[in-house]
Every structure is written in C-alpha cells, then in structure tokens.
Amino acid sequence: MHLTRRDFLLRLPLIPGVGRRTILNWWGWLVDAEIVRVTPTVLTRLLAAVPGETKQALAVRRHLFTPELGQRVRGNLQNCRAVTLADPAYPAQLREIYEPPVVLYYLGDWHHLTHPQLAVVGSRHPTPYAVRAMRQLLPEIVRQRVCIVSGLAQGVDTLSHQVAVAHRGATIAVVGTGLGRCYPAGNRALMTHLTQHHLVISEYPWSQGPQKFQFVERNRLIAGLAQSLLVVEAAHHSGSLITANFALQENRNVLAVPGPIDAPNSVGTNELILAGAKPILNSEHIIEELLVDKRL
Numbered sequence: 001m002h003l004t005r006r007d008f009l010l011r012l013p014l015i016p017g018v019g020r021r022t023i024l025n026w027w028g029w030l031v032d033a034e035i036v037r038v039t040p041t042v043l044t045r046l047l048a049a050v051p052g053e054t055k056q057a058l059a060v061r062r063h064l065f066t067p068e069l070g071q072r073v074r075g076n077l078q079n080c081r082a083v084t085l086a087d088p089a090y091p092a093q094l095r096e097i098y099e100p101p102v103v104l105y106y107l108g109d110w111h112h113l114t115h116p117q118l119a120v121v122g123s124r125h126p127t128p129y130a131v132r133a134m135r136q137l138l139p140e141i142v143r144q145r146v147c148i149v150s151g152l153a154q155g156v157d158t159l160s161h162q163v164a165v166a167h168r169g170a171t172i173a174v175v176g177t178g179l180g181r182c183y184p185a186g187n188r189a190l191m192t193h194l195t196q197h198h199l200v201i202s203e204y205p206w207s208q209g210p211q212k213f214q215f216v217e218r219n220r221l222i223a224g225l226a227q228s229l230l231v232v233e234a235a236h237h238s239g240s241l242i243t244a245n246f247a248l249q250e251n252r253n254v255l256a257v258p259g260p261i262d263a264p265n266s267v268g269t270n271e272l273i274l275a276g277a278k279p280i281l282n283s284e285h286i287i288e289e290l291l292v293d294k295r296l
Contacts, residue, residue: 001065003038005030005086008064009102010073014205015063022052023102027085040065072205079206080105080179093117097224097250101203105179108199112170115147116290119222119247121240122156122232123265130233130265133257134159137230140283142169146290149174149226151218152191152200154184156232156240161190165198172199172225176218178208216242223247228289230255230280234268241268244277253289255280 003011008030012023029050035042043064047057063069076082083089083104091113094100118141122130138160142148148164150157152173164171173194175183179202182188194200203221204214219239223229223246231254234240244254254277259266273279280286 001039003065005036005038006084007073008038009084009086010076010082011064011069012060013102014069014072015059017059018056020099020102022056024099025050025052027102038064076105076206080107081110082106083110091225093227094221094224097220099220100224101221104201104203105206106199106201107179107195108197109170110199112147112172112199113225115145115170117149117172117226117228118146118286118290119149119226119229119243119252120156120160120232121150121219121222121229121243122234123238123240124153124155124157125265126155126159126233127263127265129259129263130156130257131159134163134232137257137280137283137286138163139167141286142167144287144290145169147172149222151175151215151222152182152187152194153215154186158187158190161194161198165193170198172201174218174221174225175200175202176204176215177210178202178204178206180206181209183210215239219243220246220250223252224250226252228253228255228286230257230286231269231272231277232257233259233265234272235264236267236271238268241272244272253278255286255289 012018026046029046085102142164147170148160149172150160152175161171161173177183182191219242223243229247229252231240231244247254256269256272256277258273258279259269
C-alpha cells in the first residue's frame with residue numbers, strides 16, 4: 001500500500017497521540033527527500049531519520065495504513081473540504097507561520113482567501129463604545145473589498161462578521177472546533193450563513209468538540225491569515241492579547257482602538273498602543289496599513 005503526500009497528511013492528525021510538531025518534522029523530511037509516495041518502507045526510513053517519541057512511532061506504525069483510518073478521512077471529507085500542506089491551494093500566508101496547520105478543513109468560498117485580510121478581535125463582552133467604534137470603522141474597510149477575519153466567538157468576533165455581512169463584504173471565520181460543531185451554540189445561524197456565503201475554516205476534524213487549548217491555537221491562525229490585526233477592546237491578560245502576541249511573532253501589524261484609561265475593557269488595547277501598536281481613530285488609519293502592505 002502507498003499514500004500520496006496529501007493522504008499522508010490527512011491521516012496523521014487523526015492518529016491519537018501524534019502531535020503537530022512531530023508531523024511537521026516528518027513532513028519536512030518528506031519534502032527534503034523529495035518523496036511523493038509513502039509506503040511502509042518509506043515510513044520505516046522516515047521514523048529512523050526523524051525519531052520522535054516511541055509511543056508516536058508505534059501509533060503511526062499501527063494505524064497509518066489501516067482501512068479504519070482511511071474511513072475516518074473519508075468521513076471528514078464527506079462533510080467538508082480540506083486543504084493540506086501538500087496542496088498548492090494552501091494559503092501562502094499560513095505556510096510561513098510557526099507551526100502551520102497540517103490540514104485546513106473548510107466550508108464555503110475558498111476564494112475569499114485571495115482578498116486583502118484584516119483580522120478583528122476583541123472582548124467577548126464588548127461595551128457600547130466598542131460597538132460604536134466597530135460600526136464607525138469597519139464599513140469603509142469592507143467597502144474597500146477587504147475581507148474581515150475573526151473567530152466566531154461571542155462579542156467582537158460576532159459583530160465583526162455581522163458588519164461584513166451587513167455591508168455585503170467578505171468574511172472568514174476561523175473556529176476552534178470541528179466544522180460539525182458550533183461554539184458558542186448561539187452562533188449556529190451565523191455559522192450556517194457563513195458556510196453558505198463566506199468561508200469557515202478549522203484545523204480540527206469534523207466532529208471535534210470544544211477544548212480550551214484549541215481556541216488559543218485557533219488564535220494563531222487568525223493572526224497568521226491577515227497582514228494586519230485590529231484589537232477593538234481587550235481586558236488585561238485577555239485572549240485578544242494572545243492573538244496580538246501571535247501577530248507580533250509573525251511580523252504582522254498590530255492596530256488597536258484606544259479607550260478610556262479607567263475602562264477595564266480598554267486596559268489591553270491601551271497597553272498595546274503604549275508598546276507600539278498603531279492607534280486607530282478612523283478607517284483611514286487602517287486603510288493606510290493595508291496600502292503599505294500593497295494588498296489593496
């Protein structure tokens with residue numbers, strides 16, 4: 001039996017105990033060795049050349065070529081589409097990030113990834129100030145054919161997608177569960193709309209439920225997809241600041257909406273500005289960054 005590079009990458013993340021970093025190391029060996037088909041003999045060479053944990057090697061030997069694992073792959077692909085690191089369609093902006101996703105499952109219009117991208121994140125409990133700021137800043141950005149990227153979470157994420165939809169723009173949701181699940185459940189109708197008319201992406205298999213660490217991992221994809229990240233509101237030590245940190249690590253532009261110095265939800269954004277993030281007072285300030293990136 002042999003597997004194409006794509007088949008190999010579709011199967012590996014479904015094997016329990018095999019982590020992304022190990023898979024990426026194995027993938028790098030395949031590319032460097034210019035191997036296009038994975039056979040049991042090739043697998044033996046790979047495991048000898050790039051040794052990982054013994055448990056991982058045993059699990060891969062036991063499961064990689066089994067019909068059961070092949071059925072799991074087919075089950076995922078019956079419900080959604082997938083792009084792997086082996087595919088030319090894999091987003092160039094994600095190939096360059098630290099630990100890129102091995103597989104991206106998606107529903108919707110993949111063409112949205114060809115637009116200029118602005119990531120928007122913020123508090124799950126936005127204040128009326130944040131809502132006003134978004135309604136003032138984002139419509140003009142959407143009219144400039146910029147795609148809004150966010151995480152479909154409660155609060156600022158949801159509002160970001162809704163603004164893009166309301167102004168007939170494009171939006172991409174990067175979710176922290178499999179595409180067969182919706183978190184929070186209250187966003188099910190919005191998620192369904194986005195899968196039909198926009199784009200929803202996940203690195204997790206179809207039925208994967210929510211786990212806390214997955215939302216942190218999801219944040220690196222939000223930061224990686226866009227060249228600029230706008231933080232609307234963020235409390236101290238919030239998840240939005242984690243996303244901003246990912247953006248800085250990947251050499252993305254970090255933009256922040258300033259807020260009152262006595263507002264808890266503005267502590268994070270004001271600290272970002274103090275640390276060098278660009279303060280955003282109007283839509284033109286965002287457009288300037290996108291023009292600098294030569295993506296408009």
